[in-house]
Amino acid sequence: xxxxxxxxxxxxxxxxxxxxxxxxxxxxxxxxxxxxxxxxxxxxxxxxxxxxxxxxxxxxxxxxxxxxxxxxxxxxxxxxxxxxxxxxxxxxxxxxxxxxxxxxxxxxxxxxxxxxxxxxxxxxxxxxxxxxxxxxxxxxxxxxxxxxxxxxxxxxxxxxxxxxxxxxxxxxxxxxxxxxxxxxxxxxxxxxxxxxxxxxxxxxxxxxxxxxxxxxxxxxxxxxxxxxxxxxxxxxxxxxxxxxxxxxxxxxxxxxxxxxxxxxxxxxxxxxxxxxxxxxxxxxxxxxxxxxxxxxxxxxxxxxxxxxxxxxxxxxxxxxxxxxxxxxxxxxxxxxxxxxxxxxxxxxxxxxxxxxxxxxxxxxxxxxxxxxxxxxxxxxxxxxxxxxxxxxxxxxxxxxxxxxxxxxxxxxxxxxxxxxxxxxxxxxxxxxxxxxxxxxxxxxxxxxxxxxxxxxxxxxxxxxxxxxxxxxxxxxxxxxxxxxxxxxxxxxxxxxxxxxxxxxxxxxxxxxxxxxxxxxxxxxxxxxxxxxxxxxxxxxxxxxxxxxxxxxxxxxxxxxxxxxxxxxxxxxxxxxxxxxxxxxxxxxxxxxxxxxxxxxxxxxxxxxxxxxxxxxxxxxxxxxxxxxxxxxxxxxxxxxx
Numbered sequence: 286x287x288x289x290x291x292x293x294x295x296x297x298x299x300x301x302x303x304x305x306x307x308x309x310x311x312x313x314x315x316x317x318x319x320x321x322x323x324x325x326x327x328x329x330x331x332x333x334x335x336x337x338x339x340x341x342x343x344x345x346x347x348x349x350x351x352x353x354x355x356x357x358x359x360x361x362x363x364x365x366x367x368x369x370x371x372x373x374x375x376x377x378x379x380x381x382x383x384x385x386x387x388x389x390x391x392x393x394x395x396x397x398x399x400x401x402x403x404x405x406x407x408x409x410x411x412x413x414x415x416x417x418x419x420x421x422x423x424x425x426x427x428x429x430x431x432x433x434x435x436x437x438x439x440x441x442x443x444x445x446x447x448x449x450x451x452x453x454x455x456x457x458x459x460x461x462x463x464x465x466x467x468x469x470x471x472x473x474x475x476x477x478x479x480x481x482x483x484x485x486x487x488x489x490x491x492x493x494x495x496x497x498x499x500x501x502x503x504x505x506x507x508x509x510x511x512x513x514x515x516x517x518x519x520x521x522x523x524x525x526x527x528x529x530x531x532x533x534x535x536x537x538x539x540x541x542x543x544x545x546x547x548x549x550x551x552x553x554x555x556x557x558x559x560x561x562x563x564x565x566x567x568x569x570x571x572x573x574x575x576x577x578x579x580x581x582x583x584x585x586x587x588x589x590x591x592x593x594x595x596x597x598x599x600x601x602x603x604x605x606x607x608x609x610x611x612x613x614x615x616x617x618x619x620x621x622x623x624x625x626x627x628x629x630x631x632x633x634x635x636x637x638x639x640x641x642x643x644x645x646x647x648x649x650x651x652x653x654x655x656x657x658x659x660x661x662x663x664x665x666x667x668x669x670x671x672x673x674x675x676x677x678x679x680x681x682x683x684x685x686x687x688x689x690x691x692x693x694x695x696x697x698x699x700x701x702x703x704x705x706x707x708x709x710x711x712x713x714x715x716x717x718x719x720x721x722x723x724x725x726x727x728x729x730x731x732x733x734x735x736x737x738x739x740x741x742x743x744x745x746x747x748x749x750x751x752x753x754x755x756x757x758x759x760x761x762x763x764x765x766x767x768x769x770x771x772x773x774x775x776x777x778x779x780x781x782x783x784x785x786x787x788x789x790x791x792x793x794x795x796x797x798x799x800x801x802x803x804x805x806x807x808x809x810x811x812x813x814x815x816x817x818x819x820x821x822x823x824x825x826x827x828x829x830x831x832x833x834x835x836x837x838x839x840x841x842x843x844x845x846x847x848x849x850x851x852x853x854x855x856x857x858x859x860x861x862x863x864x865x866x867x868x869x870x871x872x873x874x875x876x877x878x879x880x881x882x883x884x885x886x887x888x889x890x891x892x893x894x895x896x897x898x899x900x901x902x903x904x905x906x907x908x909x910x911x912x913x914x915x916x917x918x919x920x921x922x923x924x925x926x
Contacts, residue, residue, distance in 0.1 A: 310341075310486045311461070312377075312471040318342060319370045320352055322363055334360050339370070340474035340486065352476055358770075359479040362778025368846040369475050369483060375859050376470035376505030377492070378594070382579055383500045383572055384462045386559055391459060397566050400497040403452040413441055454489070455497060461489040462501050470505035480835050481779045481842035483860060492596075492859045492866065499596070499866075500572030504857040507592035508868040514593050515585060517869035519543035521597040522577045527569035535629040536922070547581055556582050573598075580869075596859070596866040599876050599925040603633050604841045604863035605702040609749040611887025611918070614911040618749050623923040624883075624915065630923040633746070634691035637698055640741035645686045645733070650740075654733045655680055661732070684730045693717040694738050701742050703834035704753045711735045748911065755908045756833040761825075763899045769823045771832060773895045775839045776886045777846035783835050785827040786820035836895070843886050848879035865925060876925045880918050887915060 320339030327333050336352060353359055361369075387400070394411065395402045414437040424431040465471050473487040485491050491498055508514075523539035524532045531542045546552050555562040556579050568574035576595050583590045601607060602623045610618035619625045621633040644650045662675045669675070697713035705713075714735050718724035726734060743750060760783075763771050770784035845860050852858060856875055858867045867875040892907040918924050 310474075310488055312465055312473050312487050312490055313341065314465075314468055314471055315342070316376075316472050317373045317474040319373070320366045322361060322366060339366075339373070340476070354476055354478055354484075356479055357784045358780075358782035359477075359481075360780040361477060361481065362780075364777050364850060365477070365481055365779045365846050368777070368849040369477065371849045371852065372475045372483060372485075372859055373472060374854075375492075375857055376472055377502045378468070378470065378505045379462050379466040379490075380501050380503045380576060380595070381466055383497075383576055384459065384466055386575070387455070387459050387497065387501075387572075388463070389560055391456065397571050398497070399495040400455050400572070401448065401451045402455060403449045409445075412445070414438060458489045458494075458498055458501070465490070480781055480839040481775060481777065481846065482838060482862060483842070483845060485859075493861045496570040497572045500570075500576045502596065504594040504596060504868055506855075506857050507594040508857070508870050509592050510584060511870045513873055514870035515581075516540065517597055517872045518577060518581050518584075518593070519547070521869060522547065522574065522581065524598075525568060525570040525574040525577055528567075532569065533630060533632060533635075536926075547578065547586075552578060553582070553586075593869050594857075595869070596857075597869050597872065598861075599865045599867070599872060601841075601863040601879075601925055602630070602923070603699065603702075604844075605699060605837050606633055606746065606749055607883070607924075608837050608840050608887060609702065609752050610913065611883065611915050612892060613748055613752060613908060614913045614915060615748040616911055616913040618746055619913040619915065619918075621745075623921055623926065624918045625913065626917045626921045627923060630926055632691055634695045634698055636745055637694045637738065637741045638689050638691050640745055641694065641734075641737035642686050642689055644737040644740055645682075645684075650737075651680075651682070651733070654736060655682075658729055658732060662729075678729055682730055682733065683727050684724075684734055688718075688722060688724060689734070689738075692721045694741075697738055698742055698746075701739075702749060702753070703837065704757070704830055704832075706830075707739065710739055714738050752908055753833045756836060757829045759895065759899070759901060759905060760829045760832040762901055762904055764823065764825050764828060766900070766904075768899060771828065771895075771899055773836065773839070773891075773898050775843040776889045776891060777843040779839070779843070779846075781835070781839050783828065783832055785824040785831065787822055787824055788817050789819040789821050791816045791818050840886055840891060844879060844882045847882035847885060851878040851882070877919070880921070880924055883924075884915065884918050 318339040318341070321337045323335045323337070325333050325335065338350070339352070340350070353361070390397070390400070391402050392404060393402065394404050414434075416434050416438060421431065421434060424434070471490075473485040473492070475483055475485050477483060485493055489498070490501060492502055520536060520539050520543070523543040526532070526543075526546075529542070531539055534542075551562065551564060555564050555575070559565055559575055565571050565575040565578070577597070580590075580593060580595045584593060606618050607622040607624050609615065610622055610624050616625075618633075620627065621631045621636055623631055659677065662677070666674050693714060694717075696717055697710045700709055700713055711731075715726065715731060718726065718734075760771055770782055772780060772782050774780050841863050845863070848865070849858070849860070852875065856867060856871050858865065858875060860866065865875060865879055890907075893902070896902040896905055896907070
């Protein structure tokens with residue numbers, strides 16, 4: 286790094302960094318400007334790309350005005366921009382029923398999934414320890430009783446401040462929705478990342494936000510009721526509720542469950558008075574679940590609507606593993622991600638969990654793990670004092686194996702496909718056990734449970750993991766051939782630059798670090814502030830580890846791009862990465878277009894293109910292909926379910 290000097294460029298960089306943090310993007314009440322790109326050859330024979338600005342009508346500070354955030358050279362095609370423009374043209378209205386409910390909830394203290402509200406009196410009634418102040422004054426301040434009481438009170442006040450802060454996002458969302466509740470249509474600009482993934486610019490009322498934000502958004506263009514509307518709504522009720530794990534069952538079972546529930550007095554009471562009848566609060570996606578039930582009653586029971594305008598969701602099943610299955614024609618991966626036709630939905634995450642449990646019930650496997658555990662204990666004890674030695678636990682194992690399920694292996698499976706480190710996978714499993722089921726493992730048992738999950742993933746989906754190794758081989762070969770980055774062209778025509786470099790910094794002396802924040806400023810442990818001014822040499826290790834994830838994400842982006850381009854204009858739709866949001870009654874028209882896009886992407890020989898684009902086609906060959914009939918994805922009922 287070098288010393289910071291005051292120049293116009295450096296001053297502008299500081300101002301831009303400040304600007305990017307002083308403005309939060311709102312929805313628009315008119316359609317955003319469309320983006321377009323023109324390609325030309327300059328006087329030196331170099332291809333240049335001129336992008337006509339879209340999004341917000343007026344120029345906005347910071348990243349809200351950028352088409353590709355944190356871009357290092359990727360260039361979208363007009364096809365990609367047409368897909369982005371398609372999303373920008375989707376209009377929304379505020380769901381007043383959900384908004385009024387959320388406003389009522391704001392008067393108390395609630396925790397409903399990620400929707401948290403805070404009101405001092407109700408919060409204290411529920412959480413504050415009962416400690417009489419006069420009694421406390423009678424205690425000896427050195428007594429254990431006094432100290433324990435004070436610890437309880439300190440913990441309460443600490444948690445109270447944290448929970449109050451967690452309520453900021455729901456509070457802002459409700460205020461923003463109230464601001465736009467009477468608008469006939471609101472819109473959001475969208476942007477790309479360097480791999481082509483699509484994101485809305487808006488904050489607080491985002492179609493890619495948590496459940497409580499998605500439920501606030503209706504389509505500004507309603508869809509007339511048709512023969513499929515009722516079925517689509519019932520499936521959405523069952524899936525969003527996920528009671529009795531019905532969301533993992535086939536469509537027939539979901540329809541049976543939802544049909545029985547909407548005919549119950551409990552459902553009627555819940556829709557009419559959700560503050561009193563709270564079953565919806567226990568749903569997997571509570572606010573969307575309630576919105577679907579309300580829509581069903583409005584249309585099919587009370588008859589106050591002859592159209593549908595709530596968005597329902599159809600999700601790809603682990604899109605990373607689906608794409609790897611398609612590229613490799615791997616039968617097993619394709620089967621367990623519903624690429625192939627099956628009678629009921631398959632679940633790769635549960636398969637890994639079940640296999641991990643099998644390992645932990647296998648005496649020979651566990652014996653090996655106990656030996657590894659004890660070797661680690663002996664090694665740690667060499668650096669410990671005699672009275673701090675870790676005890677020998679022999680064959681003790683306190684974990685309830687039956688607790689392990691798909692919720693605990695899901696993130697680990699996904700990140701493994703993207704070449705995550707063993708440490709990351711360990712954290713994935715342990716944090717999921719804690720968060721989902723409040724499971725606290727004995728420190729000595731953590732390694733065994735994590736190893737079982739990692740070994741299960743490796744044994745069940747070994748072919749997919751071999752492709753990770755192949756991507757690293759490609760990246761290493763490119764770097765050894767003096768390439769500074771990898772590049773490829775996606776099936777939707779986007780040029781992706783996969784580049785990582787060491788950052789270059791200027792040191793900055795500032796008094797603002799304690800009270801201000803600049804987006805581009807970083808500080809070290811000693812408080813020294815740095816302003817990045819450029820990039821140094823290629824970061825080879827990062828290039829090797831990130832290529833797999835970036836390449837797969839660029840292909841799942843292409844699937845979304847191509848699917849959006851085939852959609853008729855009259856179908857309201859938005860996307861959440863590999864999840865499609867559309868209106869009940871249009872699912873059977875919309876979803877097949879994205880299945881077709883998947884088929885087109887994985888059969889376009891993209892791995893051959895990757896080698897050719899990086900001049901490695903004579904040095905390396907694509908991995909060996911399996912025998913799976915990928916064309917089944919076109920008719921697979923649980924591919925996007």
